[in-house]
Amino acid sequence: MQQEVIDTMPLKHETLSALTPEEQAIYEWQMWTPGFGELGQQKLKSTSVLVSRVGGLGSIVAYQLAAAGIGKLVLAHGGQIKPSDLNRQILMTYQGLGQSRVASAKERLLQLNPRLDIQAFDENISSENCDKIMAEADLVIDCAPLFAERFAMNDGALAKGIPLIECAMYELEAQLTTIIPEQTPCLRCIYPETPPLWKREFPVFGAVSGTVGCMAAMEAIKLISGLGSLLTNTLLTIDLRTMSTRKLQLNKNTLCSCQQAIKTKGLAEHACE
Amino acid sequence: MKLTVFLQGQLRLLVGKDQVVLSLTKPSLSTALQMLCERSFGHRLLAKDGSISPSILFFLGDQQIKATDEVFFAEGDTLTLLSPISGG
Numbered sequence: 001m002q003q004e005v006i007d008t009m010p011l012k013h014e015t016l017s018a019l020t021p022e023e024q025a026i027y028e029w030q031m032w033t034p035g036f037g038e039l040g041q042q043k044l045k046s047t048s049v050l051v052s053r054v055g056g057l058g059s060i061v062a063y064q065l066a067a068a069g070i071g072k073l074v075l076a077h078g079g080q081i082k083p084s085d086l087n088r089q090i091l092m093t094y095q096g097l098g099q100s101r102v103a104s105a106k107e108r109l110l111q112l113n114p115r116l117d118i119q120a121f122d123e124n125i126s127s128e129n130c131d132k133i134m135a136e137a138d139l140v141i142d143c144a145p146l147f148a149e150r151f152a153m154n155d156g157a158l159a160k161g162i163p164l165i166e167c168a169m170y171e172l173e174a175q176l177t178t179i180i181p182e183q184t185p186c187l188r189c190i191y192p193e194t195p196p197l198w199k200r201e202f203p204v205f206g207a208v209s210g211t212v213g214c215m216a217a218m219e220a221i222k223l224i225s226g227l228g229s230l231l232t233n234t235l236l237t238i239d240l241r242t243m244s245t246r247k248l249q250l251n252k253n254t255l256c257s258c259q260q261a262i263k264t265k266g267l268a269e270h271a272c273e
Numbered sequence: 274m275k276l277t278v279f280l281q282g283q284l285r286l287l288v289g290k291d292q293v294v295l296s297l298t299k300p301s302l303s304t305a306l307q308m309l310c311e312r313s314f315g316h317r318l319l320a321k322d323g324s325i326s327p328s329i330l331f332f333l334g335d336q337q338i339k340a341t342d343e344v345f346f347a348e349g350d351t352l353t354l355l356s357p358i359s360g361g
Contacts, residue, residue, distance in 0.1 A: 022340065057360040110352060144360050147357075166358060168357075169358060170277070170282055170286075170359075171280065191327075191357050195328035195356065197287075198357060198358075200361075202358075202361070246353075248335050248336075248337065248355075249336045250337050255305065
């Protein structure tokens with residue numbers, strides 16, 4: 001079956017922020033990339049990305065986006081730094097044990113990029129706080145471990161009509177896919193219910209979360225700037241035990257609430273014509 | 274016919290291997306699923322009501338299929354079972 005390839009993000013910005021001479025100097029090497037250039041850099045600067053959480057995956061995603069010159073990061077992660085965070089959560093420090101995770105993440109990101117606008121929430125996403133946390137986001141990157149959080153982000157992104165990049169890891173495996181509302185399967189299409197097998201704590205190396213975190217950040221940069229093609233309708237699976245990858249083609253679930261909503265909306269628009 | 278079934282995600286760790294080879298009596302998905310469910314890890318594939326769990330994803334080659342689809346395998350086909358994973 002031929003899958004639709006979606007190349008660009010539906011960027012909402014009517015105006016793009018110009019680059020300062022300092023930004024020109026910092027981002028020079030990536031602006032040499034064909035198809036990206038100064039316009040791509042301006043799009044990054046004009047975009048706000050929600051990263052939830054900033055643990056093993058989200059630390060890397062946020063760090064790479066901060067390095068790349070994203071304009072604003074919205075971070076959501078509750079709790080204090082624990083010893084078991086330190087094998088993979090690179091925005092946390094040994095000295096910071098017992099202190100706020102999201103505060104540590106904010107401090108580390110601003111050391112790298114002091115121009116970055118950061119909105120930090122010391123709480124995990126839920127269906128109750130999702131609207132508030134997602135309010136200023138143009139794009140969501142889901143790095144959360146619990147399906148309740150992931151479904152809340154999925155539902156929030158669909159309601160706002162903004163893209164969602166889903167990344168996951170387990171042992172030496174990683175997965176990545178990009179969800180575009182009304183165009184691709186949503187998270188509930190892929191997983192209709194909270195998986196009974198899933199456990200909150202699981203085996204993983206920091207190098208695994210780092211690998212998929214970098215790929216998720218690159219997917220976000222591509223989505224924002226219009227560079228390359230995206231993992232839409234596609235689940236990229238990575239097996240670091242054998243260094244092999246697969247691109248699995250996903251289907252929309254006609255029984256999913258997102259597809260029912262599209263059908264209802266289509267009928268309503270048809271009735272209005 | 275022989276069918277190679279790849280296991281990804283938590284299923285791989287639970288089963289202890291990344292693939293199993295089935296000798297199918299009939300080259301159909303329903304036969305393959307029945308044979309998988311009879312294995313020691315078979316209960317991991319099932320929902321509480323005894324049906325195949327909707328949390329397990331199935332792929333014929335690289336194309337997603339549903340457990341309820343009427344699929345007949347050809348020589349060289351592969352089936353992949355993928356259980357969900359998450360961030361953290």
